[in-house]
Amino acid sequence: MKRLLLLVVLVTAFSANAQTNQQLLKHYEAFYKQMREQGDIQGMINGLTHLNVLAPSQARKDTLSYIYMSEGKYVQALNTIGIEKNVSDSDMALEVKAVSLKSLGETERAIEQFKVMYDREPNVGAAYELAELYLQTQKLTEANTYIQYGLLNSQDDMAKTFYETQQPYRVPLKAAFLYLKGLVKFNENKTENIDTAISFLDQALSMAPNFNMANISKNALLSQKQKPAETQNSGENKN
Incomplete structure (x- = not known):
């Protein structure tokens, strides 16, 4: 009789706990939905965190880590999803x-x-x-x-955004690749390839005159190109 009574108590407790969990899930699902509609990022994070505790889901983890990333909270994003290389990761997780x-x-x-x-x-x-x-x-x-x-x-309608200035700006993606090509060419031979590197930067600037990074790099290369001549002239003057 005691065993039967204990079994009834355990079943009742388990059923009550299950109902409580379901109620909490419904509550936080509704909470998360409401926070998303309001654009409340911290509320969305709180809602997803509770949902992951109550009913762990890889899809929810991916979404939570993506929200952290979008807010610049990179450590929290990686703590949520991990850093391991996994070819089975979702596109979002990657x-x-x-x-x-x-x-x-x-x-x-x-x-x-x-x-x-x-x-x-x-x-x-x-x-x-x-x-x-x-x-x-x-x-x-x-x-x-x-x-x-x-x-x-790269297609004509593709662009790349740069953030090094106070006001972010966009340039054609092809111009961005030409900028990288100029830098790579210079790094291949920093003495002989300056003119070639500048020509790629000029191509990038012709497509995007507002391309601040390309302009800075070009000026740095022009300055470096002038240094040997200045050094030589200085030596001649001393003689």
Whole structure:
């Protein structure tokens, strides 16, 4: 009789707990929906966090990490989703890992994620990121590979946004690839390739006169080109 009574109590408790969880799920699903409609980012984060605790879901984790990434909270995004290379990740998860790792200066790990993205579906966006990252690591052959793909496949309506100025600006994506090509060419031979590098930057600027990064790079190369002549003249004057 005691065993039967204990079993009834346990079943009743389990049923009550299940009902409570279902009620909480419905509450936070409604809460998340309302926060999304209001555009309340922190509310969305809170709602998804509760939902993931109550009923863990990879799709919810992906969404939560994407929201963190979009808000510039890269550490929180990666803590939510991890940093491991996983070819079975969703497209959203790959983007979160790649962008967050790049933003945190984890260049090699970011390359891994962008390569998975590119291998899954080659596209000029991932190609640009890979070209830029390979340039940063001085892997110039690899950078050139993705630059060539980008130049061949960039369409006139595609653009790249740059954020180094107070006001972000957009340039044609092909101009952005020409800018990278100029930098790669210079890094291949910093003495002999200055003029060739400048010619690629000029091509980029002809397409996008507002391209601040290309203009800064061009001026830096022109300044470097003038230094040997100035040094030589200084030496002659001393004699």
